[in-house]
Amino acid sequence: MAFLGIEQSLSGRRWIGPEADLERRAEGLAQKASLPLAVARVLAERGVEAEAAEGYLTPKLRDLLPDPLSLRDMGAAAERIVEAAVSGEKIAIFADYDVDGGSSAALLLDWLRVQGRDATLYVPDRIDEGYGPNAPAISTLAKTHDLIVCVDCGTLSHDALAAAGDADVIVLDHHLGGETLPPALAVVNPNRADEDGSLGHLCAAGVVFLTLVQAGRVLRKIGRPEPDLMAMLDLVALATVADVAPLVGVNRAFVRSGLSVMARRQRPGLVALSDVARLDGPPNAFHLGFLLGPRINAGGRVGRADLGALCLSCHDATAATRLAAELDDLNRDRRAIEAAVRQEALAQVEARGDTALSWAAGAGWHPGVVGIVAARVKEATDLPSVVIGVAGGIGKGSARSVSGVDLGRAIQRLAQEGMLLKGGGHEMAAGLTVEEARIEPAMARLAELLARDLSNRSGTRDLRISGLLEGAGATPQMFRRLEDAGPFGQAAPAPRFAFADQLIDSASTMGDSHLRLNFRSPGSPPVEAVAWGAMNGPLGPGLIGAKGRRFHLAGKLELSTWGGRERLRLRLDDAAPA
Numbered sequence: 001m002a003f004l005g006i007e008q009s010l011s012g013r014r015w016i017g018p019e020a021d022l023e024r025r026a027e028g029l030a031q032k033a034s035l036p037l038a039v040a041r042v043l044a045e046r047g048v049e050a051e052a053a054e055g056y057l058t059p060k061l062r063d064l065l066p067d068p069l070s071l072r073d074m075g076a077a078a079e080r081i082v083e084a085a086v087s088g089e090k091i092a093i094f095a096d097y098d099v100d101g102g103s104s105a106a107l108l109l110d111w112l113r114v115q116g117r118d119a120t121l122y123v124p125d126r127i128d129e130g131y132g133p134n135a136p137a138i139s140t141l142a143k144t145h146d147l148i149v150c151v152d153c154g155t156l157s158h159d160a161l162a163a164a165g166d167a168d169v170i171v172l173d174h175h176l177g178g179e180t181l182p183p184a185l186a187v188v189n190p191n192r193a194d195e196d197g198s199l200g201h202l203c204a205a206g207v208v209f210l211t212l213v214q215a216g217r218v219l220r221k222i223g224r225p226e227p228d229l230m231a232m233l234d235l236v237a238l239a240t241v242a243d244v245a246p247l248v249g250v251n252r253a254f255v256r257s258g259l260s261v262m263a264r265r266q267r268p269g270l271v272a273l274s275d276v277a278r279l280d281g282p283p284n285a286f287h288l289g290f291l292l293g294p295r296i297n298a299g300g301r302v303g304r305a306d307l308g309a310l311c312l313s314c315h316d317a318t319a320a321t322r323l324a325a326e327l328d329d330l331n332r333d334r335r336a337i338e339a340a341v342r343q344e345a346l347a348q349v350e351a352r353g354d355t356a357l358s359w360a361a362g363a364g365w366h367p368g369v370v371g372i373v374a375a376r377v378k379e380a381t382d383l384p385s386v387v388i389g390v391a392g393g394i395g396k397g398s399a400r401s402v403s404g405v406d407l408g409r410a411i412q413r414l415a416q417e418g419m420l421l422k423g424g425g426h427e428m429a430a431g432l433t434v435e436e437a438r439i440e441p442a443m444a445r446l447a448e449l450l451a452r453d454l455s456n457r458s459g460t461r462d463l464r465i466s467g468l469l470e471g472a473g474a475t476p477q478m479f480r481r482l483e484d485a486g487p488f489g490q491a492a493p494a495p496r497f498a499f500a501d502q503l504i505d506s507a508s509t510m511g512d513s514h515l516r517l518n519f520r521s522p523g524s525p526p527v528e529a530v531a532w533g534a535m536n537g538p539l540g541p542g543l544i545g546a547k548g549r550r551f552h553l554a555g556k557l558e559l560s561t562w563g564g565r566e567r568l569r570l571r572l573d574d575a576a577p578a
Helices: 020-033 037-045 050-057 074-087 101-114 135-144 159-160 202-222 230-242 252-263 269-275 285-302 307-313 318-352 370-381 407-416 436-455 476-483 539-543
Strands: 090-093 120-122 148-149 168-172 186-187 356-361 387-391 396-401 421-426 429-435 497-510 513-522 529-532 550-562 565-577
Touching: 020 037, 037 050, 037 307, 037 407, 074 090, 074 148, 074 168, 074 202, 090 101, 090 135, 101 202, 101 230, 101 285, 101 307, 101 387, 101 421, 120 135, 120 307, 135 148, 135 159, 148 436, 168 230, 186 202, 202 230, 202 252, 202 565, 230 252, 230 396, 252 269, 252 285, 269 285, 269 318, 285 307, 285 318, 285 370, 307 318, 318 356, 318 436, 356 370, 356 436, 370 387, 370 396, 387 429, 387 436, 396 436, 407 421, 407 429, 407 436, 421 436, 429 436, 476 550, 476 565, 497 539, 513 539, 513 550, 529 550, 539 565
Parallel strands: 090 120, 090 148, 148 168, 168 186, 356 387, 529 565
Antiparallel strands: 387 396, 396 429, 421 429, 497 513, 497 550, 513 529, 550 565
């Protein structure tokens, strides 16, 4: 039965409420653990029992941190990094150009700086060099360095790493591995083919952090000072959220602890980025993914590839402010480029009307925005999506998946079958390079490979509701209790509440595409709601003239601070006439 009887909302979705069994478990959990029902519902959805509730709400890193040596090659990697640092060898860090790569590089740069060593940072240009190590760059670095550490890349770079010659290479990565490993001293990757996958949810920065934990053990044995790794968790949290890693297990502890570190405002690069993004309160996972992450990525997308890593590792406040301002400017440029490509891509997808894979390709589309446009296409169609920019007869694309569909593995298989020049990634995101003439048959084959996973997804367009909430219950105090059940993100969605039979006091646009509402129920104070991008779909036009009418509203709560005052608002996902 549809929740509140809503079979078709303004966005064309059926609302589904909590199952009766889940509601009973939540009520029992609320009583046994003395929790608000809203919090108990989240824990019940996660399968948390009453006796484990306190531990879940206060996750401790020491209890959840895995033994670094459970990953293959970890011992050799940590010992070699320590050896190079202690003996003063020349070290180069080859990093991917996204947030995960930049955070991973900054972790190593910080750690080496404590050891009195400066490392060379190398981030490939997205357009000229593409993703991952390439033979010319590795060969050049090897001539003047004893050790090259590849972070967030390298697992599939057999030919490129062979160019290292006598220099040692360590790969710290999380992307899906192939049947064979590249020529390297160590490949630490929870997604190697010979790993059990139990730590496959780690991003690259998580892998780097575990490596530094093991390196700390090595330092302890030889009587060398250990860096304060806990102070570096802000970078791990940032990468975990921005790379859309599942917020489960140790990743929850990484993000919770990292947000606390970030709130102290001790890292000049993150302070400058927070200020330029106008982050006016304590950071949360939303800020990492939607305010800080896009700015750090902007350098790699449409500007200088190493700007993000340089900003994150910068320890001079003045220099950090300059780098953050440059990234903010580039992010504005990125948004303009993205908007144009997104419009063309969505038009192609709509005209094609595919049911298994949404894809689009265009000449001259900037390779720096195809990933984020693929994410927007995925959101619009609720299907795995690929967006490809074509230049010189070659298409370079990015892909984004939906829950339950392993896109990275399918693209890797496509590359093995020879339909792509190269391709790889992880479950939710991947990249590919393909000859222009083979784009259409490659996408047809990819849709075929994804069909089985997609057939197992049921009710994906349904809107899941965690429960009802009254306006009077939407308080900052209740929100903070809910936050204890977080952080929320990939594989751990924030609870979505329905406000039933609400009177719309006002509805207006913000900017070009956003919607702002004020609503209330009898006897309750008014509540503000914001629907980002709503004017680009049916939700905004359906509500813009709704003043004085009654609607059921559904969305997620968020806390904003302005002028020192806290206020709770609803991030609106959907609505239906009451």
